[in-house]
Amino acid sequence: MLDRHCHILYGLDDGAVDLEESVAMLRAARAAGVTDIVATPHVLDASFDFLLACKRKEELKDHACKIGITLRLGCEVFWYALSGLTPEMLSQCRIENTDSILVEFNLHSELPRDMMKGIFSLQQAGLEVIIAHPERYDCVKKDSSTAQQWLDMGCTLQLDANVLLLPILSPTRRCAYEMLKRGMYQYAASDAHCVRDYERFARSIELIKRNYGGLAI
Numbered sequence: 001m002l003d004r005h006c007h008i009l010y011g012l013d014d015g016a017v018d019l020e021e022s023v024a025m026l027r028a029a030r031a032a033g034v035t036d037i038v039a040t041p042h043v044l045d046a047s048f049d050f051l052l053a054c055k056r057k058e059e060l061k062d063h064a065c066k067i068g069i070t071l072r073l074g075c076e077v078f079w080y081a082l083s084g085l086t087p088e089m090l091s092q093c094r095i096e097n098t099d100s101i102l103v104e105f106n107l108h109s110e111l112p113r114d115m116m117k118g119i120f121s122l123q124q125a126g127l128e129v130i131i132a133h134p135e136r137y138d139c140v141k142k143d144s145s146t147a148q149q150w151l152d153m154g155c156t157l158q159l160d161a162n163v164l165l166l167p168i169l170s171p172t173r174r175c176a177y178e179m180l181k182r183g184m185y186q187y188a189a190s191d192a193h194c195v196r197d198y199e200r201f202a203r204s205i206e207l208i209k210r211n212y213g214g215l216a217i
């Protein structure tokens with residue numbers, strides 16, 4: 001099982017803080033049934049250290065292999081960081097060995113006015129655009145059909161699986177279930193930042209397998 005979104009590389013963002021925590025997350029991921037991981041540290045601006053991210057991935061790769069996990073590098077790129085990235089940096093943001101790029105928006109703002117144009121130019125550059133956790137954006141929570149515009153543009157939508165475990169009255173959880181019922185997601189991922197997130201992921205993927213077997217994980 002592949003986890004396409006997590007913050008397992010230590011010291012790069014708000015995910016794992018040290019090697020010990022990264023390795024503990026690997027163990028928890030394996031216990032949840034994960035065999036392949038794409039590590040996706042946050043790229044918040046052009047100061048992101050791609051070399052350090054590669055170094056961290058190489059450092060963790062051997063530990064991952066021993067635990068039974070294949071590790072690949074990707075990024076979770078913040079929308080407003082994109083305009084400051086050079087073409088080379090943009091290329092480095094791709095999920096290793098693919099032409100896919102994982103993009104996140106501001107959770108609490110309206111979607112950017114120039115979003116369609118921006119997505120189109122990424123696609124013109126040969127990239128498949130994956131939208132991270134649409135159910136967590138305020139504007140999608142208000143009206144889940146907002147997410148349809150991404151699908152109409154040929155983007156793919158990635159569920160943060162752990163939102164399914166939120167309290168029953170949570171608007172994020174309600175939005176995710178609505179979108180699941182409408183078949184709007186192509187993938188589910190953990191967005192794990194710590195061991196506990198992978199423990200929860202084990203439960204949320206059971207739930208998905210039981211009720212939404214067609215969704216890729």
Ligand SMILES: [Fe+2]
Nearest residue numbers: 005006076191
């Ligand atoms: Fe994330």
